[in-house]
Amino acid sequence: MAALCVLMFVANTASPFKTSFLPDALVDFIKLTVLYYLTVSVTRTEQDVETFIRILFVFGSVITLYSLVGYRIGWETPVYRMVSPFGGMGSNSNGFAMLLLSLLPFTMMYMLRQESPIRKLIYIVIALGIVMCIIKTRSRMGFLGLMLQFCIFAWDKRKKAGALLLVVLIIAVAMLRANENLWDRVATISQQTEDFSEYSPARKNKWRQAALLIAQRPITGVGISRFRQAVMHNELGEFEHVVHNAYLEIGVETGIVNMVLFTLLIFGHIRLSFKAYLLFYRQDNTTLHDVNRAIFIASLIFAFCLILLSEQYNSMLYILLGLAAGCDRIAANYHTKPVELS
Numbered sequence: 408m409a410a411l412c413v414l415m416f417v418a419n420t421a422s423p424f425k426t427s428f429l430p431d432a433l434v435d436f437i438k439l440t441v442l443y444y445l446t447v448s449v450t451r452t453e454q455d456v457e458t459f460i461r462i463l464f465v466f467g468s469v470i471t472l473y474s475l476v477g478y479r480i481g482w483e484t485p486v487y488r489m490v491s492p493f494g495g496m497g498s499n500s501n502g503f504a505m506l507l508l509s510l511l512p513f514t515m516m517y518m519l520r521q522e523s524p525i526r527k528l529i530y531i532v533i534a535l536g537i538v539m540c541i542i543k544t545r546s547r548m549g550f551l552g553l554m555l556q557f558c559i560f561a562w563d564k565r566k567k568a569g570a571l572l573l574v575v576l577i578i579a580v581a582m583l584r585a586n587e588n589l590w591d592r593v594a595t596i597s598q599q600t601e602d603f604s605e606y607s608p609a610r611k612n613k614w615r616q617a618a619l620l621i622a623q624r625p626i627t628g629v630g631i632s633r634f635r636q637a638v639m640h641n642e643l644g645e646f647e648h649v650v651h652n653a654y655l656e657i658g659v660e661t662g663i664v665n666m667v668l669f670t671l672l673i674f675g676h677i678r679l680s681f682k683a684y685l686l687f688y689r690q691d692n693t694t695l696h697d698v699n700r701a702i703f704i705a706s707l708i709f710a711f712c713l714i715l716l717s718e719q720y721n722s723m724l725y726i727l728l729g730l731a732a733g734c735d736r737i738a739a740n741y742h743t744k745p746v747e748l749s
Contacts, residue, residue, distance in 0.1 A: 411436075418628050418630075426631065432720060439725045442722060442729070443725040446728075447732045447736070450730060453692075456698055459730070463513065470493060470497065471507065471510075471533065473493075475540065478492075478543075488543075490502075500549075501549065501718060503540070503544050504550075504552070505712060505716070506721070507537050509705040509726075511534065511553075512700075515574075515701070538580065547715070552711060554578075555708060556704060557577070561578075606644050612645060613649070614655060616650075617650045617659040620638070621658050626664070627661070628658065628665070633660060634659055634660055650717055651716060651717055653713035654666055654714070657719055673724075674710065676727075677706045677707055677710060680699050680706060683695070684696060687738065690741055695738075706724075706731060709724055
């Protein structure tokens with residue numbers, strides 16, 4: 408994180424286009440770096456992790472339920488694509504979808520662990536609320552991420568009939584409540600990766616432009632938030648839209664080295680959460696096992712969605728990475744149980 412922050416600053420100073428000393432996106436990334444280290448620093452024990460996630464869950468539940476009620480009864484101005492009424496990381500529809508997708512694994516974790524019917528019902532309502540909000544964002548990658556996440560849940564609980572039934576019911580509600588507008592948007596995903604025409608806003612055309620600009624300036628990039636300006640300057644076609652691929656956007660704006668660092672940062676932490684998940688399973692620590700499974704699923708889905716979304720500055724991503732690093736530190740204090748040979 409620290410190296411990426413410094414190198415992004417260095418690369419930006421070499422931009423061929425007029426840019427500020429500290430552009431807004433770089434300031435955002437500096438804040439996210441601080442957020443990452445704060446998350447790591449406050450999750451030193453199992454109790455710390457539980458408390459942090461509980462606060463995160465309450466925060467997400469309030470946003471979800473208020474969004475549904477607020478837009479329904481007129482507290483908030485109706486919009487075609489739902490955004491978070493509280494702004495922040497959910498201030499745009501895709502960002503809101505990514506926030507909700509990241510919270511859903513923790514909601515499912517709490518729901519499946521509950522034995523009290525009343526508490527289980529409460530968590531089911533919250534999970535359904537999150538699903539409904541994701542659908543109302545009309546985010547294509549949000550919906551695909553939702554379906555992929557439910558496939559993981561279903562596979563994970565395939566031997567537990569009750570848990571599997573709950574997951575299937577929530578999927579069924581999501582499919583039934585998705586209106587034609589969402590299905591129309593989902594249906595155009597293939598076009599987004601096939602349309603190669605120069606003046607198309609489709610993802611494939613934006614990736615073509617990004618590849619051409621990376622080839623021109625592979626080391627320093629074109630400058631943070633300067634992709635559209637570079638496209639227009641080089642007469643590469645449509646210039647109103649961003650890359651819609653977080654990895655490529657980091658590469659085109661700040662160089663290949665930073666793109667590699669950013670990719671390693673994400674998948675390195677996904678690996679940490681998976682290792683911790685396996686370790687706590689062997690240690691019979693149900694709480695941290697479930698927590699790391701939720702972190703792993705949320706981080707993996709986020710990384711998948713970044714292929715078609717420019718959400719590299721979404722705060723929730725760095726909270727997940729910080730949680731993965733915090734749990735890895737806790738895992739380091741455990742000793743793996745010896746394998747019992749039968």
